Amino acid sequence: MAAQTTAGTPLVRLSGVNKHFGDNHVLRDINLEVQAGEVIVVIGPSGSGKSTLCRTVNRLETIGTGEITIDGKVLPAEGRELARLRSDVGMVFQHFNLFAHMTVLDNITLGPMKVRKLTKKDAEAKGRALLDRVGLADKAGALPAQLSGGQQQRVAIARALAMEPKVIMFDEPTSALDPEMINEVLDVMIDLAREGMTMIVVTHEMGFARRAANRVIFMADGQIVEIAPPEEFFGSPKSERARDFLSKVM
Ligand code: ADP
Numbered sequence: 091m092a093a094q095t096t097a098g099t100p101l102v103r104l105s106g107v108n109k110h111f112g113d114n115h116v117l118r119d120i121n122l123e124v125q126a127g128e129v130i131v132v133i134g135p136s137g138s139g140k141s142t143l144c145r146t147v148n149r150l151e152t153i154g155t156g157e158i159t160i161d162g163k164v165l166p167a168e169g170r171e172l173a174r175l176r177s178d179v180g181m182v183f184q185h186f187n188l189f190a191h192m193t194v195l196d197n198i199t200l201g202p203m204k205v206r207k208l209t210k211k212d213a214e215a216k217g218r219a220l221l222d223r224v225g226l227a228d229k230a231g232a233l234p235a236q237l238s239g240g241q242q243q244r245v246a247i248a249r250a251l252a253m254e255p256k257v258i259m260f261d262e263p264t265s266a267l268d269p270e271m272i273n274e275v276l277d278v279m280i281d282l283a284r285e286g287m288t289m290i291v292v293t294h295e296m297g298f299a300r301r302a303a304n305r306v307i308f309m310a311d312g313q314i315v316e317i318a319p320p321e322e323f324f325g326s327p328k329s330e331r332a333r334d335f336l337s338k339v340m
């Protein structure tokens with residue numbers, strides 16, 4: 091399941107990453123190493139830079155200073171190497187971002203055919219296998235609008251997996267879902283984690299963090315304030331800000 095990676099090298103490394111939007115310093119000297127197979131949960135108040143952090147890892151956002159490497163290779167600002175490295179980083183967004191006019195199966199096969207140069211037949215076989223895996227084998231021919239939010243998000247996860255990414259970034263994947271659909275998505279994510287997928291997950295689902303995270307990152311004001319295993323972080327958060335945040339969300 092887990093894509094081939096280079097032993098010993100952190101799969102994702104951010105060194106001294108800074109990012110401004112105008113005068114707003116939204117990422118402040120971010121240093122982070124994520125090892126292959128790790129699940130990192132990112133929490134923190136709204137506006138603390140969690141989404142921006144996710145988006146910089148595949149250059150949906152540029153950075154000011156610092157460096158990001160994916161499996162040891164520096165993420166360049168543009169060009170073919172960027173396209174290649176970007177395809178190693180899967181993204182799952184809060185609002186699914188499926189192509190509304192395409193069937194579920196076509197949503198999944200598009201990337202592998204265009205970027206990975208799979209034949210339509212191979213891409214469809216793989217797409218159907220992934221749909222089966224997320225429990226949606228019977229939805230290949232449906233349009234996204236015919237699915238529930240939880241089903242659409244599972245399609246989005248299958249679409250990310252179809253590219254065989256080395257890491258998947260999840261930005262609040264269950265925040266737009268009705269409560270009864272949250273678990274069907276989290277269950278798929280927990281399975282992925284168990285199978286060794288490297289994941290960086292922004293979420294307010296503390297139960298998921300406790301069950302699946304190797305480490306929890308607490309962000310505030312663009313900084314990583316704390317980083318610790320979940321039992322340590324939830325059991326004895328060190329900073330006042332983390333204690334305050336946890337008292338509001340738990
Ligand atoms: P979070 O995901 O933790 O809520 P974000 O990363 O979305 O935080 O936002 C961090 C800060 O960057 C906020 O102050 C937000 O207003 C600002 N920001 C985010 N995206 C943009 C953008 N495209 N243009 C200008 N400011 C932005």
Ligand code: MG
Pocket residue numbers: 140141142
């Ligand atoms: Mg966000």
